[in-house]
Amino acid sequence: MGERRDGERTMSDLLEKELTLSYLREKYEAGALSPQEVMAAVVERSIADADMNIWITPPSMDAIQPYLDRLSSLAIADAPLWGIPFAIKDNIDLAGVPTTAACAEFAFTPEEHAGVVERLIAAGAIPVGKTNLDQFATGLVGARSPYGDAHNALRPELISGGSSSGSAVSVARGQVVFSLGTDTAGSGRVPAALNRLVGYKPSLGAWPTLGVVPACASLDCVTVFAHSLADALVVDSVARGVHAEDPWSRHVVRKPAGLPSKICLPSGELGFYGPFAAEYRAAWLRAVEQVREAGRREGIQIVEVDIEVFGQAAAILYEGPWVAERWADIGPFIEANPGVAYPVTETILRSGAAAEYDAASVFVAMHKLQALKLEARKLLQDAVLVMPTCGGTWTREQVLADPISTNRDMGRYTNHCNLLDLCAVAVPAVDAAPETPFGITLFAVAEEEGLICGAAELFVGEIIPATTPSLPAPTTLVAVCGLHMRGYPLEKQMQGCGARFIREDESAAKYSLVKLPTSPAKPGMIKQQQGGAAILLEIWEMPLAAFGGFAAAIPAPLGIGKVELRDGTEVPGFVCEAYAAAGAEDITALRGWRNVVPQK
Helix, strand or coil: CCCCCCCCCCHHHHCCCCCCHHHHHHHHHHCCCCHHHHHHHHHHHHHHCHHHCCEEECCCHHHHHHHHHHHHHCCHHHCCCCCCEEEEECCECECCECECCCCHHHCECCCCCCHHHHHHHHCCCEEEEEECCCHHHCCCCCCCCCCCCCECCCCCCEECCCCCHHHHHHHHCCCCCEEEEEECCCCCCHHHHHCCCEEEECCCCCCCCCCECCCCCCCCEEEEEECCHHHHHHHHHHHCCCCCCCCCCCCCCCCCCCCCCEEEEECCCCCCCCCCHHHHHHHHHHHHHHHHHHHHHHCCEEEEECCHHHHHHHHHHHHCCHHHHHHHHHHHHHHHCCCCCCHHHHHHHHHHHCCCCCHHHHHHHHHHHHHHHHHHHHHCCCEEEEEECCCCCCEHHHHHHCHHHHHHHHCCCCCHHHHCCEEEEEEECCCCECCECCEEEEEEEHHHHHHHHHHHHHHHCCCCCCCCCCCCCCEEEEEECCCCCCCCCCHHHHHHCCCEEEEEEEECCCEEEEEECCCCCEEEEEECCCCCECCEEEEEEEEHHHHHHHHHCCCCCEEEEEEEECCCCEEEEEEECHHHHHHCEECHHHCCHHHCCCCC
């Protein structure tokens, strides 16, 4: 880019400093901005902040353009994230772009998007680049990357928090509306607190982790950073749901936002650390008073609880055999490439190979953890726990001089969360010092995500718009008869759109079936005025947010129409234009594609 002349305005100057979903959608709908202009501003802002070490693969118009082109096939009314720029932590796959996990020697280029990325793109979101992180997602400080330590968005001399460092800073610096992080021990919450953002960590398995480089696969979550809880929950409504190819995903419904019957606060004095320890303690006490006042106003019981159970769970994570799970995934690469990893990262990873972490120690820890889970569930029945997200912060120089103990401190109030199967949301509170953010985290058991949303809304004074889905997103049934069925090559498109298999079925006896001369060959169902046969089908359920883009991408002569089933009901499904029968093989007698091309 050339130098700016005095008084000259760039595209970046035309946008708000903080990008939000509601702001961009309003501009798009009014025709005041186009996605092309917004992405140009994103690139400008990333270049201006290049020395902050936010990106590993930075935004470029060449890489973004195919996603912009796709918007022409999506109606903004049908795509909740239409034209919304987002960033992806570089341990999450984006097809065609290297996944490095902040280690160039480890890098590979995936052919497919991660499960959650596929869903967001189907809803119209625009991936703009891959962000910096603590190498292999090992750290909470944001200073363990050979690509440089990401700077804090407000005070560059301070740490950004990690491991999802670049993801948080990209949002805080107005380069994207939201970003994806991951969270095993707090990486989706600590950077939120240090950069004055909301960090939403769904329940374990609620979002698919397919296509994520594992830290501890049994504990890993994909998370979202945004400026508001409302924006985070729109992303959640698109990303949530079981993925058929993800063994860790599970069905967790986010209930509507509601208030808990009690709010739990830690009893006794909490520990604070770092150069702003006194300021953080004062900020926590202010937040406690705000929570108490909100509770009194709404008639919510405020109770002080012993948080020892959470401390014991936290100790299991990095002082117990769970470090061996991380070694099981990354260890073979480290063993084959000694000295390649960031020095402190390799030291920490190798701790998982210690002889003390044998099979017996794993089961001892599992049994202890199960008892702690039961205790936590009893404590948090219809309740929300409020804790500081961080007990302090550090300068980047302090962390580089003492990388182990400073990082340990950052996880003091976060490490317990996933081990105890809790959901969490980190929200900003009053700053600890000028341009030095402070935040709190609200925790609840996995099935009660509505409680943390309602309590967070109460604390920050944010009213979640009624249009933000709190229940599962609306869906439609889709009848498929060919390559989109289970076991065939395009099943992954169904899964990427968040669709799930419902049942096998068959059409009314009114259709012919042809084998189209395409590569690969595809079936075409054509409804007949007279005669025809019952064609074997699969019925899937797909989120409406993804359905428009899915249908728009189907090539002629195929399309989506109403398919009549054997019971007389009609559902959207694959149909074929009649003209295609002239050059196609009639396979009606075989009644289904599986009888033509067997499942591989």
